Amino acid sequence: MTGARFSVDGPTPLRGRVRVPGDKSISHRALMLAAKAEGVSTIRGLSEGDDVARTAAAVAAMGAELDGDTVAGGSSRLHEPDAVVDVGNSGTGIRLLAGLCSGFPWMTVLTGDASVSSRPMDRIAGPLRQMGASVDGRQGGRLPPLAVRGGRLRGIDFAPPVASAQVKSAVLLAGLEAEGETVVRERLATRSHTEEMLRDAGADISVHRVGRGLVVRLKPSRLRPFTIDVPGDPSQAAFWVVAACLVPGSDVVAEGVYVGPGRSGFLDVLERMGADVDLENRRGEVADVHARHSALRGTVVAAEEYPGVQDEIPVLAVAAALAEGSTEFRGAAELRVKETDRIATICSELGSLGARIEPGRDSLVVHGGGPLEGGSARSHGDHRIAMALAVAGLAAKGRTDIEGWEAVGTSYPAFGDHLADLAG
Ligand code: S3P
Numbered sequence: 001m002t003g004a005r006f007s008v009d010g011p012t013p014l015r016g017r018v019r020v021p022g023d024k025s026i027s028h029r030a031l032m033l034a035a036k037a038e039g040v041s042t043i044r045g046l047s048e049g050d051d052v053a054r055t056a057a058a059v060a061a062m063g064a065e066l067d068g069d070t071v072a073g074g075s076s077r078l079h080e081p082d083a084v085v086d087v088g089n090s091g092t093g094i095r096l097l098a099g100l101c102s103g104f105p106w107m108t109v110l111t112g113d114a115s116v117s118s119r120p121m122d123r124i125a126g127p128l129r130q131m132g133a134s135v136d137g138r139q140g141g142r143l144p145p146l147a148v149r150g151g152r153l154r155g156i157d158f159a160p161p162v163a164s165a166q167v168k169s170a171v172l173l174a175g176l177e178a179e180g181e182t183v184v185r186e187r188l189a190t191r192s193h194t195e196e197m198l199r200d201a202g203a204d205i206s207v208h209r210v211g212r213g214l215v216v217r218l219k220p221s222r223l224r225p226f227t228i229d230v231p232g233d234p235s236q237a238a239f240w241v242v243a244a245c246l247v248p249g250s251d252v253v254a255e256g257v258y259v260g261p262g263r264s265g266f267l268d269v270l271e272r273m274g275a276d277v278d279l280e281n282r283r284g285e286v287a288d289v290h291a292r293h294s295a296l297r298g299t300v301v302a303a304e305e306y307p308g309v310q311d312e313i314p315v316l317a318v319a320a321a322l323a324e325g326s327t328e329f330r331g332a333a334e335l336r337v338k339e340t341d342r343i344a345t346i347c348s349e350l351g352s353l354g355a356r357i358e359p360g361r362d363s364l365v366v367h368g369g370g371p372l373e374g375g376s377a378r379s380h381g382d383h384r385i386a387m388a389l390a391v392a393g394l395a396a397k398g399r400t401d402i403e404g405w406e407a408v409g410t411s412y413p414a415f416g417d418h419l420a421d422l423a424g
Helices: 026-037 050-061 089-101 122-130 167-176 194-201 235-244 265-272 301-320 331-339 342-349 382-396 405-411 415-423
Strands: 007-012 014-018 039-044 066-069 069-075 105-113 134-137 142-150 182-186 204-210 213-219 228-231 251-258 276-283 286-294 326-329 358-359 364-367 376-378 398-403
Touching: 007 382, 014 398, 014 415, 026 050, 026 066, 026 069, 026 167, 026 194, 026 265, 039 382, 050 066, 050 089, 050 204, 050 405, 066 228, 089 105, 089 122, 089 142, 122 134, 122 167, 134 405, 167 182, 167 213, 182 251, 194 204, 204 376, 235 276, 235 301, 235 415, 265 301, 301 326, 301 331, 301 342, 301 364, 301 382, 326 405, 331 342, 331 382, 342 364, 342 382, 364 376, 382 398, 382 405, 382 415, 405 415
Parallel strands: 014 251, 039 228, 376 398
Antiparallel strands: 007 398, 039 069, 066 069, 105 142, 134 142, 182 213, 204 213, 251 286, 276 286, 326 364, 358 364
16 A cells, blocks of 8 residues: 655744544544443434544444434344454554443454554453453464454452553443443543443442542443543644644644643643643533644653653644653553654654654653754654654744654544644
8 A cells, every 4th residue: 555645844833723523532432431321322423533433333243323423232232243343543442442332241353453463452351351251362462463252251369560551441431231340440540431431321430539640440330321522632632732832823723622640641631731721611521722833942741640641742832842851751662562662763753854853662751952854754654753744844944744644534534624724
């Protein structure tokens, strides 16, 4: 397959208002919980990316009935899928679906693209097996495809060895069908969408904060149908926010963005860097994020902050490259097992535009001061690397060509159109 190329001329200021796609994490969960709920749920504003489209197709293959904004689910509709379920590029899709399918007394085979096929699944296979599911895959279940045969589960008391919302969520989704209580103890709290959405769908669930971590307790539960307006994805808003901070003359408002727990850490980091960013029109956990050009300085992003900023590190690295002084991202080993090894791809691709970045085993040190020069760089099939490169291109001098642009389709197909609108 020959990839698509996207070119950006810089420096280009961005001005105006933008509505980013619905949050990807919430979208996956909304579809899976609606498939479990006994009746018809309404989901408005789903992410438009391929990852979420794959999850929609997956729950449809399991018997959920999708029609416009509605999903009819429940035990009388669900059945063994006829064919292998393909999650495409989505790590969240495969890990959460493995948890969901562990609750079903039949076989589901889950596969994905080359990137997903190289990502570690033992982190979910281990606890799901402890609960009583049969989970097999390549290398003894360490790699996809995964064959999950569920049913007859028992609750476990589990402390995930990595801070991962996907692991927590897989265990909780299985826990809906387990006998007895399922407990997940996180040393560092990760995004809380699954717990919150399970509670809103009537699950018997409690959450207690313990220091920086939390303990979630779930009893087997039947879910009731729900209505949700999926808020804008903060991980996508981050691209526009950083671009606005970096390019003189910029003034951007990303509308209706989720700013709740575990997702707005990038705003704290940018604030420490001196960014001119405000939350406006706040309603609950949703706000408009207003960003203007500002002089940035380096900072240290501590290991404890990692779970709350991880998806934004590619674009924060662009901000850091143009800030005064150095920025260090610590405790970031998990970046090595994302859609790409992001420690490597951030270094090589931003490096090819002139950024000076030192990789560590579990860290990145970005030496700021710029400037960035236009050039040629590659996404490596990673949507967040592609979009971070576009932001770098907006701030760089000259033309930047990004190879492998089609990767943005996994989470933000309209990114190029939105860029043209804001630059116009
Ligand atoms: C996600 C959790 C995070 C994040 C991913 C989405 C989720 O992954 O990087 O983009 O929706 O649960 P980990 O669970 O691997 O930390």
